[in-house]
Amino acid sequence: xxxxxxxxxxxxxxxxxxxxxxxxxxxxxxxxxxxxxxxxxxxxxxxxxxxxxxxxxxxxxxxxxxxxxxxxxxxxxxxxxxxxxxxxxxxxxxxxxxxxxxxxxxxxxxxxxxxxxxxxxxxxxxxxxxxxx
Numbered sequence: 362x363x364x365x366x367x368x369x370x371x372x373x374x375x376x377x378x379x380x381x382x383x384x385x386x387x388x389x390x391x392x393x394x395x396x397x398x399x400x401x402x403x404x405x406x407x408x409x410x411x412x413x414x415x416x417x418x419x420x421x422x423x424x425x426x427x428x429x430x431x432x433x434x435x436x437x438x439x440x441x442x443x444x445x446x447x448x449x450x451x452x453x454x455x456x457x458x459x460x461x462x463x464x465x466x467x468x469x470x471x472x473x474x475x476x477x478x479x480x481x482x483x484x485x486x487x488x489x490x491x492x493x494x
Contacts, residue, residue, distance in 0.1 A: 394484040395422035395476040402472060402490040409493050410467060414460040419453065422478040426454040430475040433460060435468055436489070442470075450479070465492045 400417040408414050414433070420426045426449045433443035443460055454476075472488045 389480060390482045391424070391480050392482065393423060393478075393480075394482045395420050395426055395478050397474055397476050397484050397486045399472075399474065399486060399488055402488055404488055405490065407491040407493055410465065414465060414470075414490065414492065415458075416460060416472065417457045418474060419455045420449075420476040420484075421453050422476070422482075423452065424478040424480045424482070425450050425452055426476060427479045428475075428477045429454055429456060430473075430477075431456065432473040432475075433465070433470055434473070435470055441473075467492050467494050 398419045398421075400419070401415045402408070416431065420429055429447045429449065431443070431445055431447070432441040434441040442464055447454070447456060469489060469491050472490065474486045474488075476484045
């Protein structure tokens with residue numbers, strides 16, 4: 362009977378110590394960055410000012426997507442014209458929005474997407490597009 366108790370205790374210790382998430386800080390980056398898919402705009406796409414700019418993307422991560430930062434700036438490097446953050450706590454985050462035409466004058470722009478998971482892994486993606494009259 363003592364042998365069974367000792368074996369059960371040893372098995373429990375081995376199982377608990379092999380599970381890293383129980384004993385380690387769960388907020389340390391683990392190297393698995395969120396996966397960002399940008400459906401719109403596509404690279405070098407041209408929009409008319411009257412229709413606005415459709416922004417459609419999804420982010421997937423095994424550790425839950427925490428923050429999604431979306432910025433649109435002109436290619437001259439000025440401060441972002443559009444800058445917002447969405448907060449999520451799920452494996453799949455979807456953003457589908459339209460940027461109003463009065464915010465963007467005709468010219469070339471850069472869409473910057475920064476996705477962060479709850480372990481602080483970061484993935485960045487940039488797309489350039491144009492706005493016409």
